[in-house]
Structure formats: C-alpha cells, structure tokens
Amino acid sequence: EMGPEERAFQERIDAEIKIEAKNWMPDSYRKTLIRQISQHAHSEIVGMLPEGNWVTRAPTLKRKLQLMAKIQDEAGHGLYLYSAMETLGADRDEEIDKLHTGRAKYSSIFNYPTLNWADMGAVGWLVDGAAIVNQVPLQRTSYGPYARAMIRVCKEESFHQRQGYEILLHMMRHGTEAQQEMVQDAINRLWWPALMMFGPSDEHSPNSAQSMAWKIKRHTNDELRQRFIDQTIPQLEVLGCTVPDPDLKWNEETGHYDFGEIQWDEFNRVIQGHGPCNTERLNARRNAHENGAWVRAAAVAHAEKKQKAVA
Numbered sequence: 450e451m452g453p454e455e456r457a458f459q460e461r462i463d464a465e466i467k468i469e470a471k472n473w474m475p476d477s478y479r480k481t482l483i484r485q486i487s488q489h490a491h492s493e494i495v496g497m498l499p500e501g502n503w504v505t506r507a508p509t510l511k512r513k514l515q516l517m518a519k520i521q522d523e524a525g526h527g528l529y530l531y532s533a534m535e536t537l538g539a540d541r542d543e544e545i546d547k548l549h550t551g552r553a554k555y556s557s558i559f560n561y562p563t564l565n566w567a568d569m570g571a572v573g574w575l576v577d578g579a580a581i582v583n584q585v586p587l588q589r590t591s592y593g594p595y596a597r598a599m600i601r602v603c604k605e606e607s608f609h610q611r612q613g614y615e616i617l618l619h620m621m622r623h624g625t626e627a628q629q630e631m632v633q634d635a636i637n638r639l640w641w642p643a644l645m646m647f648g649p650s651d652e653h654s655p656n657s658a659q660s661m662a663w664k665i666k667r668h669t670n671d672e673l674r675q676r677f678i679d680q681t682i683p684q685l686e687v688l689g690c691t692v693p694d695p696d697l698k699w700n701e702e703t704g705h706y707d708f709g710e711i712q713w714d715e716f717n718r719v720i721q722g723h724g725p726c727n728t729e730r731l732n733a734r735r736n737a738h739e740n741g742a743w744v745r746a747a748a749v750a751h752a753e754k755k756q757k758a759v760a
C-alpha cells in the first residue's frame with residue numbers, strides 16, 4: 450500500500466542515506482521528528498535550571514567556571530536543536546509556547562531538585578552520562594540535520610559527564626566523611642530518575658516500533674537503559690559507592706547487570722506534570738521568557754533600523 454514516493458523514502462532509509470529537509474517525507478515522519486526534536490530542545494533548556502541553582506554556591510572559582518560553561522553549552526544545544534526542528538517547517542515560537550503552557554513534554558529528570566553540591570557531580574555523571582548513551586546512536590538517526598546536530602552535542606556531553614564524575618571522585622577521595630555521604634545521598638536520589646530518562650519499557654513505548662523502522666531511533670529504550678547500567682556500575686565501583694537497588698547483580702550468563710523494577714507510577718506522574726519540581730521549572734521558564742521580551746523587541750527594532758539604513 451506504499452505509494453512510489455513513500456517507497457523511495459523507505460528505500461533511502463534502508464540504504465542508510467540521510468533524509469534532508471527538502472526531500473519528500475511522510476507527514477507522520479515529519480510529526481514524529483518535530484515531537485522528538487522539540488522535546489529534546491526543551492529538555493536542554495529546562496535542564497539549565499537545576500544547575501543554575503548552584504552557580505552562586507559552587508565551592509571554588511574553578512567549579513563555578515566549569516558549571517557556567519556547561520550551562521552555556523546546554524543553551525547552545527537547545528538553540529541548535531530548535532534550528533534542526535525548524536528545518537521541518539515547525540515554528541519555534543509555537544513550540545516554545547507549547548512548553549510554557551504545559552502542552553509539550555521535556556525530560557522527566559529535570560523535575561527533580563538539586564539539593565547539595567554533590568548533585569552537580571551526580572547530574573554530570575548520571576544525567577549527562579544517560580544523555581550520551583541515548584544520543585551517541587542519534588548521530589546516525591535518519592534525519593540529516595538532527596544527526597549532524599548530535600555530533601557536536603555528544604562531544605560536549607562527554608566533557609560534562611567527565612567533569613561530573615571528577616567532582617564526585619574528588620569528594621570521595623579527598624572529602625570529609627560528611628562530603629562522602631553527600632555523594633552517596635545524591636546517587637541514591639538520582640539513580641532511579643536517571644534510569645527513567647530512557648523512557649517507558651519497550652512493551653509500553655507507543656512510538657518505538659515506527660521510530661525504529663524509520664531509523665529515527667537506532668535502539669530501543671530498554672536496550673539503551675541496559676547499556677547505560679552496564680557502563681555505569683564499574684564507574685560506581687571506582688567511586689566506592691552503591692546504588693539504591695537490592696536487585697542489582699551481575700549476570701554471568703547474559704553478560705549484563707540484572708536490575709530491579711522501575712517505579713513506573715512515579716515516571717508517569719512526573720511526565721504528566723506532577724513531579725516534585727514541574728511547576729517551579731515551568732514558572733522559571735515563563736518568567737525568563739517574559740522578562741526577556743524587551744531584549745527580543747530591541748533586537749527586532751534594531752534589525753528594522755538597519756534594514757532602513759540599507760534601503
């Protein structure tokens with residue numbers, strides 16, 4: 450039942466040739482990409498907020514500079530992704546309005562609070578670590594502009610992951626007992642939410658099958674979650690910490706770690722807007738947007754003035 454255009458489109462995908470903005474694509478492919486890329490962009494922008502909380506309280510000048518650079522990178526990722534989204538014909542203002550009115554999703558993880566300095570380490574290590582595992586395969590996603598955006602994003606994410614891990618390693622090796630306890634506490638709170646970043650389990654993921662067929666996604670949610678756990682536990686052991694999962698165990702037969710059941714009720718609550726910080730995050734975004742209105746107005750006025758000078 451595929452028409453000739455759709456057959457050519459799918460053949461291109463099967464042959465690993467990227468789809469570009471000007472190529473024909475099914476409406477539903479375009480919609481799925483706009484959905485995923487806009488959610489991804491919103492996540493980068495909202496993801497700046499839990500860290501912004503710590504800029505004034507970072508323990509040293511070096512840590513403050515690193516944190517500011519990381520937050521700035523995230524703003525860049527967001528803008529990069531909004532641009533990739535625009536190549537599909539989506540309107541940036543409209544999509545941002547959906548975020549501000551609670552009609553668009555962004556990553557569940559950013560609805561958790563960052564309570565102590567070790568959280569900055571744990572966010573870098575676990576949250577950016579999970580983001581890398583999810584995003585490295587997206588460098589091969591079938592839509593060209595998204596795939597190319599991911600190359601730079603992944604390079605910067607791996608720097609973020611290492612700086613986070615280094616914060617924790619430093620606290621564990623050179624910190625006081627209280628500081629070591631802060632590290633374990635941060636891991637206890639962020640471990641399960643980090644695993645939830647990969648999305649619902651495969652049997653409850655409505656979008657996976659089609660997105661895999663279109664090669665928008667290159668691996669399923671559960672595959673990537675397992676890959677993340679397998680990579681992360683050896684790093685956890687180097688830290689000398691534990692995760693809050695009594696069922697976590699190396700499985701000699703499968704060559705992977707077994708792990709306990711994720712609290713899907715909690716995940717669903719958070720993505721429906723009822724996590725610990727959803728309201729706070731959206732209020733912060735709306736305020737930032739309103740308080741920045743004069744900057745946008747000034748930029749438009751300046752552009753108009755320049756245009757007139759040329760004419």
Ligand code: ACO
Pocket residue numbers: 484485488489490492493496554555556557558576577580583645646647648649653654655656657660666670720
């Ligand atoms: N947080 C919020 N929403 C989520 C999450 C999550 N952790 N996981 C899944 N969802 C949403 C999906 O967006 C989808 O919503 P919708 O259909 O109502 O729009 C719904 O739950 C069902 O999930 P899936 O069918 O599995 O959705 P999808 O195929 O899009 O897979 C995934 C979800 C894996 C997050 C995918 O969209 C993806 O890889 N996105 C790009 C990466 C990304 O957005 N990362 C953001 C966090 S990393 C960072 O910003 C530092």
